[in-house]
Amino acid sequence: MRPATRLVRFEAAPGDPWRPLSTPIYQTAAFEQESATEFGAYDYTRSGNPTRHVLERELAALEDGAHAVAFTSGMAALSAVTRLAARGRIVAGLDLYGGTHRLLAHVCEPLGIEVERVDLADALASARALARRTDLVLVESPSNPLLGVVDVRALAELCRAHGALLCVDGSLCPPAYQQPLALGADLVVHSATKYLCGHGDVTAGVVSTRSRPLFERLAFTQNAEGAGLAPFECWLLLRGLKTLPLRFTAQQRHARHLARFLAAHPLVTRVHYPGLVTHPGHALHRAQSSGDGAVLSFETGDVEFSRRLVEALELFSIAVSFGSVHSQATLPCHMSHRSIPARERHGLPPDLVRLSVGIEDLRDLRADLEQALLCRPAEQETIGVRGP
Ligand SMILES: *Cc1c(COP(=O)(O)O)cnc(C)c1O
Numbered sequence: 001m002r003p004a005t006r007l008v009r010f011e012a013a014p015g016d017p018w019r020p021l022s023t024p025i026y027q028t029a030a031f032e033q034e035s036a037t038e039f040g041a042y043d044y045t046r047s048g049n050p051t052r053h054v055l056e057r058e059l060a061a062l063e064d065g066a067h068a069v070a071f072t073s074g075m076a077a078l079s080a081v082t083r084l085a086a087r088g089r090i091v092a093g094l095d096l097y098g099g100t101h102r103l104l105a106h107v108c109e110p111l112g113i114e115v116e117r118v119d120l121a122d123a124l125a126s127a128r129a130l131a132r133r134t135d136l137v138l139v140e141s142p143s144n145p146l147l148g149v150v151d152v153r154a155l156a157e158l159c160r161a162h163g164a165l166l167c168v169d170g171s172l173c174p175p176a177y178q179q180p181l182a183l184g185a186d187l188v189v190h191s192a193t194k195y196l197c198g199h200g201d202v203t204a205g206v207v208s209t210r211s212r213p214l215f216e217r218l219a220f221t222q223n224a225e226g227a228g229l230a231p232f233e234c235w236l237l238l239r240g241l242k243t244l245p246l247r248f249t250a251q252q253r254h255a256r257h258l259a260r261f262l263a264a265h266p267l268v269t270r271v272h273y274p275g276l277v278t279h280p281g282h283a284l285h286r287a288q289s290s291g292d293g294a295v296l297s298f299e300t301g302d303v304e305f306s307r308r309l310v311e312a313l314e315l316f317s318i319a320v321s322f323g324s325v326h327s328q329a330t331l332p333c334h335m336s337h338r339s340i341p342a343r344e345r346h347g348l349p350p351d352l353v354r355l356s357v358g359i360e361d362l363r364d365l366r367a368d369l370e371q372a373l374l375c376r377p378a379e380q381e382t383i384g385v386r387g388p
Pocket of ligand 1: 073074075076097099100140144169171172191192193194203204205321
């Protein structure tokens with residue numbers, strides 16, 4: 001079955017005699033046991049729940065035969081992955097989600113994990129970093145918010161040669177459109193809060209792997225730390241997943257159009273979107289993925305103009321997160337990536353605007369951007385008609 005079919009045609013309620021088409025929400029903390037000495041399939045929801053297992057099976061199938069573990073958020077998923085490098089060394093990409101930076105710098109490092117940040121799109125720099133014994137390599141492709149692309153296949157080979165695990169955070173490109181495990185990665189993380197849910201009403205995260213031992217260690221952490229996704233959120237995610245291809249196709253079509261519109265606009269100095277032929281990672285991204293996504297970012301050369309533009313938008317809500325049916329705009333340096341000190345932002349432009357494009361009518365979205373861009377750069381204000 002292809003993903004669009006698989007996402008709606010799956011066994012919704014294994015073992016249920018009434019054969020519901022929608023997975024029941026097993027809203028229970030504990031399950032009664034047949035005997036006092038042996039456990040059945042489920043005993044306690046922190047350790048396992050049928051609604052969560054249906055979701056995890058679906059998520060695993062999307063990554064092509066892997067195991068999947070569902071967590072309470074993308075950060076909980078990433079945190080469980082960093083446990084695999086306990087007392088060891090992590091090499092992470094430069095362009096990273098702000099929360100991931102915070103986890104590495106303020107949780108992992110104080111716990112004694114050595115963290116090195118490296119441009120993993122640079123083969124030489126990656127090889128140099130991996131020449132030292134490394135447990136885990138963590139990279140986003142495309143990255144948030146600069147939409148940088150790394151060669152996952154080449155990086156996976158390098159990691160294998162040095163005995164390091166490769167984890168790709170693919171939150172910006174959902175599993176039906178990019179399968180890092182098939183490209184050689186050991187682990188894939190998604191913030192399911194984004195495209196997988198698609199409606200902005202759940203925070204969730206998932207780690208997928210083809211390795212049984214890695215799966216067992218992650219499932220152990222999920223249970224030991226109590227970070228398993230609750231049954232109702234699992235149900236919402238299962239519901240959202242059914243329309244992933246429909247949503248993603250529409251959102252991506254809109255994003256491609258708006259990226260081209262912005263690239264041609266005289267007040268926009270640079271657009272970052274892997275679907276544009278001018279994007280440095282365009283060919284590579286197309287070679288390892290079948291989706292450009294619906295997140296794009298752009299620069300104006302003027303922080304104050306970027307701020308006013310985002311505030312002038314009416315349809316694009318000023319809100320962090322992305323991948324929802326609802327269009328959203330942020331200033332990453334001031335919002336999602338604020339927790340990263342300025343000196344560690346690795347070239348993140350302060351005037352960067354990030355858009356997540358939704359499923360509204362494209363004409364309305366474009367008109368909204370057009371009207372917002374009319375709020376001119378700050379220095380022109382002083383010579384404006386409504387001067388002091
Ligand atoms: C949002 C995001 C996360 C964190 O996910 P949450 O569900 O918000 O915890 C991790 N990585 C990337 C790339 C993200 O965009």
